[in-house]
Amino acid sequence: MSTLDPGGFLLRVLALSGLAALTFALGTLGTDAMPLRPDTSGAALASLGEEYGDLHQWTAAILAATDTLQPESAERARVLAGQLARLIGPLEDDFERTTAALSTTQLDLVLPLWERMAFAHAGFVMLQEQAAGLSDDPAIDPEELHDLAVQLTAVLDFAAEIQRMVLDELTTPVPTAIRVI
Numbered sequence: 001m002s003t004l005d006p007g008g009f010l011l012r013v014l015a016l017s018g019l020a021a022l023t024f025a026l027g028t029l030g031t032d033a034m035p036l037r038p039d040t041s042g043a044a045l046a047s048l049g050e051e052y053g054d055l056h057q058w059t060a061a062i063l064a065a066t067d068t069l070q071p072e073s074a075e076r077a078r079v080l081a082g083q084l085a086r087l088i089g090p091l092e093d094d095f096e097r098t099t100a101a102l103s104t105t106q107l108d109l110v111l112p113l114w115e116r117m118a119f120a121h122a123g124f125v126m127l128q129e130q131a132a133g134l135s136d137d138p139a140i141d142p143e144e145l146h147d148l149a150v151q152l153t154a155v156l157d158f159a160a161e162i163q164r165m166v167l168d169e170l171t172t173p174v175p176t177a178i179r180v181i
Contacts, residue, residue, distance in 0.1 A: 044101035045167045051094050052160040058087050059156065062149045069142035077142040082135030084149070088128040095121045102170075110166045117166065120159035127152050 062080050069077055095117070099107075107114060130148055134140050 040101045041106055041170060044098040045163060048094050048098045049160060049163045051091060052156055055087055056156050059149050059152050066142045066146035071141055073142055074140050077140045077145045078135050081131045081145050085128050085131035085135055088124055091124050092121060106170055110169050113162055113166050117159060117162045120155055120162060123155040
């Protein structure tokens, strides 16, 4: 004859159900605790390309305007140089956001191209400083602004080409060794 201890039995049942509840809770926490970061690299690269396109339009307009400016139109050239400096400014933040949107694996995949992109953005910084300096010069010659816009066009063309190559590299599907029978 065995005597059942009702208190001990109840403690064992409660302990087992508590352990089951804890196991379930820990199992569900493990799946939701570390969500994957969404891939925003394509959108960031496309946005950067749009920024290049917008700045290219402004640069073309400044080139057209400086073609008709006379040397005595220093005030107008100065204002255009200031506007150009303000337009170039956000590119650096956009480049940083785009870099942050790329995963380490993506950066490894496009590193030689991304180094060229960084070189182009260093050119943007230099041209922005030059444009800001021209905007402070009361005796600016419109030809100086024209030359700056020509240089900016070249850097924009280079950066846009690299941006397209990076976007193509990251969006091209990787071939697999699956055979169709």
